[in-house]
Amino acid sequence: MFGYQSSLEQRLYKLNRELMCPVCEGLTLEQSQSGIAIDMREEIKKMIIQGMTDEEIKTYYVEKYPGVNMLATPPASGFNLLMWIIPIIFGLFGITILYKYFFD
Secondary structure, eight states, rough: OOHHHHHHHHHHHHHHHHHHHHSSTTOOOTTTTTTTHHHHHHHHHHHHHHOOOOOHHHHHHHHTTTTOOOOOOHHHHHTTHHHHHHHHHHHHHHHHHHHHHOOO
């Protein structure tokens, strides 16, 4: 019983940190105290108990609130992938230039 409760709480905590509040700018469900965030946390708890996977729950909210960035960490695909890679490329480029400037 305690193992199940602990697992449920861990999943709930994880999901509340991965989903954004649809009405609060820049706050996750965990951080928000708005009425909708409180309702969503209860709804997520029910979904977990019903046996839905984390991905199913995330997909449900992304589809329920179209146009709202529901995921705290956007998926690394398409344009988002480019936004993950560009800073790394510029960082490596900068390190290379600094290395050549100081050691050549």
